[in-house]
Amino acid sequence: MVSTLFTEGLDHDPDLWSLGFSAIWIKGVDLGVLAQAFSLDLATRTLCHLSEFLDHHIHDGSLWVAEAGGWTGIMPARSDDAFLLSLTVGGRQALSLSMDINGHDNFKYAQDGRMVVSFSPLRPNPMYGDDPHALDHLMDGLRFEISGDDVLENRVEEDESISSALALIGRITETDIATDWFQAQHSRIGSTG
Numbered sequence: 001m002v003s004t005l006f007t008e009g010l011d012h013d014p015d016l017w018s019l020g021f022s023a024i025w026i027k028g029v030d031l032g033v034l035a036q037a038f039s040l041d042l043a044t045r046t047l048c049h050l051s052e053f054l055d056h057h058i059h060d061g062s063l064w065v066a067e068a069g070g071w072t073g074i075m076p077a078r079s080d081d082a083f084l085l086s087l088t089v090g091g092r093q094a095l096s097l098s099m100d101i102n103g104h105d106n107f108k109y110a111q112d113g114r115m116v117v118s119f120s121p122l123r124p125n126p127m128y129g130d131d132p133h134a135l136d137h138l139m140d141g142l143r144f145e146i147s148g149d150d151v152l153e154n155r156v157e158e159d160e161s162i163s164s165a166l167a168l169i170g171r172i173t174e175t176d177i178a179t180d181w182f183q184a185q186h187s188r189i190g191s192t193g
Contacts, residue, residue, distance in 0.1 A: 021075075021076070021097070021098060021099045022075070022076045022077055022078070022079045022096070022097075022098040022099075022100075023073060023074065023075040023076065023077055023096070023097055023098070024073070024074050024075075024077040024078075024079065024084065024087070024094055024095065024096050025068055025071040025072065025073045025074075025094065025095040025096075025169060025172075025173055026071060026072050026074070026087055026088075026092060026093070026094045026095075027070055027071045027072075027092060027093040027094070027173075028088075028090075028091055028092035028093060029072070029087070029092050031065070031072065034065075034072060034074065035189075037086075037087060038063060038074060038077070039191050039192045039193050040063060040065075040189045040190070040191065040192065041189065041190045041191065041192045042189060044062070044188075044189055044190035045065075045187050045188070045189045046187065046188050047185045047186070047187065047188075048064065048185065048186065048187065048188035049183065049184075049185055050064060050075075050182050050183070050186070051183075052188075053075075053188055056188055057076070060190055060191065061190070061191040061193075062188050062189055062190045062191060063075065063076070063077070063188070063189055063191075064186060064187070064188055065186060065187040065188075065189050066181070066184075066186035066187070067186070068169075068170075068173040068175040068177060068181070069173045069174040069175045070173075070174075071093075071095075071173040071175070073186075077096070079096040079097075079098040079106065079108065081108070081115060081118075084096055084108060084110050084115075085110055085113050085114065085115065086113075087110075088110045088111055088112055088113055088114075089112070089113045090112070090113075091111075091112050092111070092112070093109070093110070093111045093112075094108075094109075094110045094111075095107075095108065095109055095110075095169050095172060095173070096108040096109075096110075097121075097162075097165050097166065097169060099162070104120075105120050105121050105122050105161075105162070105165075106118065106119075106120060106121075107119055107120070107121050107165045107168070109129070109134070109135060109172070114130050115128070115129045115130060116129050116130055116131050116134050116135075117129040117131065117132055117133075117134050117135050118132075119132070119144075121144050121161040121162055121164060121165040122144070122158060122161050124144040135168065135172070138168060138171045138172060139164075139168060142164035142167055142168055143156045143160055143161065143164055144156070144161045144164050144165070166178070
């Protein structure tokens with residue numbers, strides 16, 4: 001994902017922590033309803049690669065909107081619990097993955113106005129929510145917990161934990177949320193405000 005956002009002219013290796021990242025995937029709602037929730041002007045919808053998107057977002061506040069199976073992905077997106085839960089009222093589902101420059105990372109799965117599962121991909125124990133183990137069956141083979149300094153073989157690094165969170169989102173949305181998805185053209189939609 002970093003290589004998709006940062007394509008040229010780099011003096012150092014950027015990472016998602018320095019950039020910050022927040023995305024939501026929502027199922028069970030049409031784009032018109034999402035436009036209201038995110039203050040999107042659907043008349044401004046144009047095709048855009050993620051690598052081109054960052055400059056647009058900085059200048060005009062537009063969001064990157066991408067289909068993932070029957071889900072709609074939006075970046076960057078608010079990921080606070082109250083907003084996420086409000087999006088899921090009425091039987092909808094939402095996933096959220098966020099990281100910030102302070103080293104906070106969160107994965108959330110909400111459904112029908114309640115937080116089902118919430119955890120840090122870098123430190124997934126404990127998991128929180130109404131049913132913190134609801135996604136365990138989809139996490140087989142994924143590696144989240146960052147290895148301590150005493151682990152020398154088969155270490156789990158930050159990048160692998162975040163990749164595992166994206167793989168989990170892919171398993172839930174039944175879409176391969178990997179390089180091809182991030183490099184594909186999706187929509188850039190401007191703000192109404």
